[in-house]
């Protein structure tokens with residue numbers, strides 16, 4: 528999903544729903560091309576975390592009136608939805624670790640050339656720099672290997688400039704768990720679903736909490752990316768490429784506050800190729816009726 532204007536985006540989505548069967552979709556290395564309902568797109572491998580293993584961190588300042596510990600809890604619950612999905616009686620073969628809160632407040636991926644470590648960060652943006660998508664709750668930006676589809680980095684930005692996020696069950700505004708459950712789906716490799724009931728359907732209506740929980744379509748999607756694998760916890764390595772750091776690139780000092788990745792880790796390198804995995808498009812409430 529590229530950063531389209533909300534109007535165009537809504538029109539395209541409506542067309543999509545009308546002409547295609549409802550189904551989950553996976554993001555691929557090809558811009559604007561998703562792999563839906565288990566189908567392969569020749570030349571466009573789908574995105575996934577290598578080793579079925581990934582870590583994430585919440586930015587330590589929190590935002591939208593919420594402290595970081597609260598955001599941390601909600602982020603955990605969002606990822607829990609995906610790791611707890613029902614894959615025919617088993618869970619997805621997916622290990623997700625919370626690395627703890629980070630100082631870095633930036634969407635960035637540090638490749639080999641910078642010799643800096645990384646973190647996959649959930650952060651609030653008070654100035655929402657995405658001028659072409661002002662009516663957007665959140666944006667997940669992923670970096671991946673354009674040949675294999677291996678995800679290298681993912682950061683989730685929450686739009687605290689235009690929305691007030693809440694975590695309670697009353698006086699709900701932009702429900703953080705709903706938005707984060709959708710965004711963590713992108714983080715893990717899912718694209719927008721054509722199923723209007725799915726959490727990965729690209730619309731959220733403020734004041735609702737339906738997206739907090741997954742539908743069968745969402746579960747089918749996550750199970751397709753990460754088929755059940757009972758051995759995954761013991762064998763995987765969730766460290767980011769080039770190690771983990773709570774600091775942004777410019778603040779990192781070699782030998783301090785970093786953990787190196789094991790030497791056995793794949794050294795395959797790729798040109799960083801940033802993709803806006805998806806924008807959770809926001810439309811005026813009057814224009815949206817969730818079914």
Ligand SMILES: [Zn+2]
Pocket residue numbers: 709713719729805806807808
């Ligand atoms: Zn989305």
